Amino acid sequence: MELFQEIYEAALASGYDNCGIIAPEDISDSAALLKKRMEDVPSSIGFYEGVKANYEPVKERYPWAKSIVVLTAEHGKYRFPPELRKRYAKAFFLSPEEGHTEAYDHRKFENWMTAHGIRWEEGHIPLRYVGMKAGLGIIRKNNFFYTDKGSFVGLTGYIIDRECVLHQNISPRPCADACTLCQKACRSGSLCAPYTMEPMRCISFWTTFGKGNVPPFLEESMFEEWICGCDNCQDACPHNRRHNWDEGEPFSDLEEIASKLVPGKLLEQTDEFLRTEVIAKTDNHLMPEDTNVLRINAERAIRNGQNA
Ligand code: SF4
Numbered sequence: 001m002e003l004f005q006e007i008y009e010a011a012l013a014s015g016y017d018n019c020g021i022i023a024p025e026d027i028s029d030s031a032a033l034l035k036k037r038m039e040d041v042p043s044s045i046g047f048y049e050g051v052k053a054n055y056e057p058v059k060e061r062y063p064w065a066k067s068i069v070v071l072t073a074e075h076g077k078y079r080f081p082p083e084l085r086k087r088y089a090k091a092f093f094l095s096p097e098e099g100h101t102e103a104y105d106h107r108k109f110e111n112w113m114t115a116h117g118i119r120w121e122e123g124h125i126p127l128r129y130v131g132m133k134a135g136l137g138i139i140r141k142n143n144f145f146y147t148d149k150g151s152f153v154g155l156t157g158y159i160i161d162r163e164c165v166l167h168q169n170i171s172p173r174p175c176a177d178a179c180t181l182c183q184k185a186c187r188s189g190s191l192c193a194p195y196t197m198e199p200m201r202c203i204s205f206w207t208t209f210g211k212g213n214v215p216p217f218l219e220e221s222m223f224e225e226w227i228c229g230c231d232n233c234q235d236a237c238p239h240n241r242r243h244n245w246d247e248g249e250p251f252s253d254l255e256e257i258a259s260k261l262v263p264g265k266l267l268e269q270t271d272e273f274l275r276t277e278v279i280a281k282t283d284n285h286l287m288p289e290d291t292n293v294l295r296i297n298a299e300r301a302i303r304n305g306q307n308a
């Protein structure tokens, strides 16, 4: 079996849904794309400066790199409890916590690579762009990566020291020229134009890294009942709407704890509960010391729910 096939089989055996492999040179234009994005929305410069290094040429940062492996894991195969919808981002809560292997087992895949003499490192790379270059899907006007099953998909990327190529051919129908549903669904105006955004207006940012603050250029009502993240621009998209979140497999203990995570109940929980049952599920968007961020967001969600 050729190496690309072995990697593909190992990815599937580790719980991923698909796998592509490209050359580092295939994303050599990514720094230029980021530069254009910053020029198009100058207010985003401060935010993107923080991630700019991920867009620099892979070979400069990993001189031993021969290929980039990118893996997808569909979140849409799981149910997402109704109590959590419009409050918690699905991508956060449907990503496995460190040490949990219910969706995919990244340690298993990494151990497989090590056992097969492959040097690897989890790559600080523009994953959505890499996924698109590997033929695993497309990037839509709301900036999210979509496979043929929609945008609720996790991406993982590895730099490896072996030369091989695996292109998939997943090419969902592109966005209709006239469609602006995602922009209209973005209450804060963050999604200000197709294929771009103002990160500092994004509710997902302010409920997580922004520590629950409402900056002076946004209004509290724009946060609706979001407690951690925001899915509005994905939920509004016709390419996601056919998905029924009542169907599929259960994920972890979400259904058992969902009733404790509604805004009023969340305020009654201990710091320990918030750390283990909520923050640990946010895919590193909140830190263990952020228990009060959750409470700030829950209090605002209650006010907004009352005013809705
Ligand atoms: S996540 Fe929410 S706030 Fe951010 S761009 Fe999408 S709809 Fe707008």
Ligand code: SF4
Pocket (backbone or CB within 6 Å): 140, 141, 142, 143, 174, 175, 176, 179, 180, 181, 182, 183, 236, 237, 238, 239
């Ligand atoms: S809502 Fe319309 S424009 Fe936005 S990503 Fe979906 S199809 Fe594209």
